[in-house]
Structure formats: structure tokens, C-alpha cells
Amino acid sequence: MTIDIDPRTEARFTKMQPFGSGSTQRPDPAMLPDGPRFNGLLQSIMLMRFRHQWIPRLRRKYGDVFSIKILPEGRWMVFFHKPEHVREIFAGDPEVFHAGKGNAILGPVMGEHSLLLVDSSQHKRARKLLMPAFNGHALRGYESMIEGITKTEVGTWKPGVAFESLERMNALTLEVILQVVFGVTDEERLSELRPLVNRTVNVSPAVFLGWGFPKLQQFGPWRRAFENQAALDQVLYRMIAERRRETDLDQRSDVLSRLLLVRDDEDPADTGLTDEELRDQLVTLLLAGHETTATALAWTLHELGKDPAQEAKARDAATRGDNDYLEAVLKESMRLHPVIPMVVRHLMEPATIGGIDLPAGANVAASIILAHESEDAHPDHLAFRPERFTEGHVETNTWIPFGGGVRRCIGAGFSLMEGVAVLREVLSVYDVALPPGTREEAKVRNITSVPKNGAKIVVTRR
Numbered sequence: 132m133t134i135d136i137d138p139r140t141e142a143r144f145t146k147m148q149p150f151g152s153g154s155t156q157r158p159d160p161a162m163l164p165d166g167p168r169f170n171g172l173l174q175s176i177m178l179m180r181f182r183h184q185w186i187p188r189l190r191r192k193y194g195d196v197f198s199i200k201i202l203p204e205g206r207w208m209v210f211f212h213k214p215e216h217v218r219e220i221f222a223g224d225p226e227v228f229h230a231g232k233g234n235a236i237l238g239p240v241m242g243e244h245s246l247l248l249v250d251s252s253q254h255k256r257a258r259k260l261l262m263p264a265f266n267g268h269a270l271r272g273y274e275s276m277i278e279g280i281t282k283t284e285v286g287t288w289k290p291g292v293a294f295e296s297l298e299r300m301n302a303l304t305l306e307v308i309l310q311v312v313f314g315v316t317d318e319e320r321l322s323e324l325r326p327l328v329n330r331t332v333n334v335s336p337a338v339f340l341g342w343g344f345p346k347l348q349q350f351g352p353w354r355r356a357f358e359n360q361a362a363l364d365q366v367l368y369r370m371i372a373e374r375r376r377e378t379d380l381d382q383r384s385d386v387l388s389r390l391l392l393v394r395d396d397e398d399p400a401d402t403g404l405t406d407e408e409l410r411d412q413l414v415t416l417l418l419a420g421h422e423t424t425a426t427a428l429a430w431t432l433h434e435l436g437k438d439p440a441q442e443a444k445a446r447d448a449a450t451r452g453d454n455d456y457l458e459a460v461l462k463e464s465m466r467l468h469p470v471i472p473m474v475v476r477h478l479m480e481p482a483t484i485g486g487i488d489l490p491a492g493a494n495v496a497a498s499i500i501l502a503h504e505s506e507d508a509h510p511d512h513l514a515f516r517p518e519r520f521t522e523g524h525v526e527t528n529t530w531i532p533f534g535g536g537v538r539r540c541i542g543a544g545f546s547l548m549e550g551v552a553v554l555r556e557v558l559s560v561y562d563v564a565l566p567p568g569t570r571e572e573a574k575v576r577n578i579t580s581v582p583k584n585g586a587k588i589v590v591t592r593r
């Protein structure tokens with residue numbers, strides 16, 4: 132493919148150096164809690180590939196707080212999960228507890244303005260400008276669009292024929308991002324965007340790592356990924372320019388149209404988000420919001436299909452329009468199957484957590500996997516019991532799938548609303564069951580933990 136490269140795309144790839152950024156401080160291991168001491172490459176692979184087995188094993192061996200060695204060489208990550216420790220991490224001073232550094236690898240695709248990558252005052256400004264598009268009022272404006280998209284998707288399912296719910300949920304949540312977040316509804320633009328966006332989302336770990344080495348961009352898969360990014364940027368910049376010319380933005384309810392109207396009310400000189408900022412935030416919302424929500428929904432359908440009694444309760448709730456119960460179903464599934472394993476902060480200065488003094492340069496992780504399988508916080512933790520959330524037994528900082536503090540997932544309300552709308556629609560039309568012999572376990576894909584076999588289900592009309 133030969134395409135014109137927008138100079139802004141070129142500049143982004145040249146400027147963002149995933150391995151060159153972040154603090155260069157290397158903490159002294161003697162100052163860190165105990166943990167395995169084998170090679171950092173192997174520990175990084177264990178964390179990436181086998182975290183669901185390895186992290187609980189480390190807790191059993193080393194106790195509630197332990198350190199692992201990660202790449203690049205000389206970096207360490209200290210794991211916490213007890214609610215009082217998690218609280219200290221989430222409440223940490225944002226000038227000291229940086230979150231953007233750890234995401235630097237996403238720089239070439241998300242861009243330097245991405246909410247996920249910035250820290251301190253830049254993060255504060257971006258968060259303030261994006262927040263109104265995710266508040267309760269805005270969420271209500273998205274709901275009917277999501278219901279419409281779900282009806283169309285669910286209408287294509289074939290009763291009695293097993294299918295991978297993860298694949299269908301991915302298609303559905305992608306459509307939601309394109310239509311509800313980007314505000315694209317005309318079929319021509321949608322079919323132009325779908326393949327570009329799919330290739331951006333499905334980029335392989337080798338390509339991700341390759342972005343640390345700009346020279347690779349001339350070769351094979353790295354060249355193709357770069358050209359795909361360039362082609363996506365062109366469509367996004369064209370779309371942003373066209374949307375800026377529209378005169379009815381205040382009548383539109385998609386996220387992009389709302390973002391075009393926001394201004395920092397404390398700064399009279401503020402002219403709103405630039406084209407580059409808008410591009411970076413759109414791609415961030417796409418990458419952060421699409422596969423995560425699809426994965427949570429696929430696990431939920433798997434759990435319901437596995438247990439006819441739970442499925443019957445959820446179906447009744449869908450019939451009654453009991454959104455609170457459906458939300459509890461989704462939350463319990465996210466507890467049992469955390470989509471993201473942990474949230475990480477990089478210490479810019481020494482800090483104390485749980486009475487442990489930690490040096491600058493250390494990374495601290497609030498482990499979602501460990502918090503969610505704590506027997507103290509969630510008795511009989513392997514059981515799927517949505518009632519935990521309706522009967523008010525879940526304490527603060529023990530259910531943390533969306534992280535917390537000033538970096539808490541900005542799309543948490545959006546994904547819960549979307550998830551409830553999808554469950555309501557699916558369960559109003561169908562009974563959900565598992566094909567005989569179905570087994571599932573978590574497999575790491577990109578950064579999410581997806582059901583290894585795609586969460587196969589069979590539906591029958593109610």
C-alpha cells in the first residue's frame with residue numbers, strides 16, 4: 132500500500148520513544164520487599180503470559196507485599212492488594228504517583244496527548260475536558276444508540292448454533308465506539324473505518340515492542356502497522372475537520388461532538404482541544420474501551436450460560452427491567468474474571484505504603500487479581516454470586532476492576548451502562564447456555580485477560 136503520510140503522523144512516530152521516556156532512577160533492590168530474584172526477562176514473561184497463576188503463587192510464597200523484577204533491566208514492581216494499601220496507592224499525590232510513564236509503549240499509536248499517557252497538570256487538563264462526555268447526563272444520551280446497535284447485532288444470531296460470544300461482543304463494542312464515541316453513522320465512512328480500526332486494535336506484541344526501535348518501521352509488519360496508522364489518522368483528521376464545520380454540534384450526543392464544544396472554564400484563553408489532542412483521545416478511547424468491555428461481556432455470558440439458575444434470575448431481571456441486578460451480574464463477572472490484572476504507578480519520589488518505605492523509581496502495583504480473590508473480602512471467592520453487589524457486602528477498595536483515584540477509568544460508567552444495555556437486550560430475546568463440554572480459562576491477549584476459547588454460547592429464543 133502506498134499512501135500519503137500526514138506530517139503529524141510522521142512527527143508522532145519520530146517523537147514518541149517508548150523506551151526513552153520515564154524516570155531513569157533505578158531503585159536499590161535491597162530497599163524493596165522480598166520476591167523472586169531470577170532474570171528480569173523471564174519474570175516479565177511470567178507476568179505477561181502466566182499472571183493468573185504466577186501472581187497468586189508469589190503471594191502464597193512471599194506474603195501480602197512482594198517485588199518482581201521487570202524489563203527494561205533494573206526496573207522493579209512492588210505488588211499490593213490489601214484494601215488499606217490499595218487506598219494509599221489510589222490516594223497518592225499525583226505528582227509523586229505517576230501513571231502515564233508505564234503506558235509509554237502505547238505512545239506511537241495513542242499519541243503524546245493521550246489521557247493514558249500524560250501526568251500532572253497535563254493529565255488534570257485533559258481529564259477535566261474529557262469528563263463531561265462521560266458524566267451521568269451524557270451517558271443517558273448514549274443509551275438508546277447502544278440499544279439500537281445491540282438489537283441489530285443480536286438479530287443476526289442463529290438459535291441452536293454454538294458461536295464465540297467474545298468475537299460477537301468485540302464486533303458489537305467496536306460498533307459502539309465508532310457510532311457512539313466517534314459519532315459516525317453513515318455506512319460509507321463506517322466501512323472505511325472498520326478495517327483500519329480493527330488492524331489498530333489487533334496489533335501483535337512484536338509490533339508493539341518494535342515501536343521502541345524507530346528503524347524497524349521500514350520493514351514488514353512494522354511498516355504495515357505504521358501505514359495502517361497513517362491511513363487511520365487521515366480518516367480521523369478528515370472526520371474532525373468536517374465535524375468542526377457542523378453547526379448543530381450541541382444537538383449531537385456522540386463523544387466527539389461533545390469534545391469539540393468543551394472549554395476550560397477556569398482559563399478564558401482556552402480554545403478547546405486541538406486536532407492532534409482530539410485524534411489522540413479518540414484513539415485512546417477506542418483502544419481502552421473496546422476490547423475491555425467486550426471481554427467483560429463475554430465472561431458474563433459464559434458465567435450465565437454455565438449456571439441455569441443464575442441465568443434464570445438474570446433473565447427475570449431483564450424482563451422486569453431491573454438494571455441494578457443486571458449491573459450486579461456484570462460486576463460479579465468482572466470480579467471473578469478481572470479484565471485488566473493490575474494498575475501501576477511509578478514513584479517519582481520516595482513514598483510509604485502500608486508502613487513500607489519505598490524509593491523513588493520503584494513501580495507500585497495494586498493487583499486486581501489478588502484483590503478480587505481475597506477470601507476476607509469475597510468469601511467463597513470462586514463462586515459466581517451477583518448478590519454480593521445487591522446486598523451491599525462489597526467493601527471499598529476490594530472491587531477495583533477500573534482502578535481508582537484521579538486515574539480511575541474514565542469509561543467505567545460508560546462500560547457498565549453499555550454492558551447492562553447489552554445484557555438486557557440479549558436476555559430479553561434469548562436463553563443462553565453453554566455447548567456441552569465447554570471449559571474456559573483466562574488467556575492474555577494484548578493487555579486484557581480474555582476467555583481462552585472465546586466464551587462459546589448457544590442461544591434459543593425465549
Ligand code: HEM
Nearest residue numbers: 419420423424427470474533534535538539540541542546
Ligand atoms: C470493562 C471495561 C473496562 C475496564 C475493565 C477498564 C479498566 C481500566 C483500568 C484498570 C484503567 C486504569 C485505572 C487506573 O490507573 O487507576 C482504565 C483507565 C482508562 N480507561 Fe478504562 N476500562 C474499561 C472500559 C473503558 C471504556 C468503555 C473507556 C472509554 C470509552 C475507557 C477509557 C479509559 C481511559 C481513557 C483511561 C485512562 C484514565 C486516566 O488515566 O485518567 N475504559 N480503564
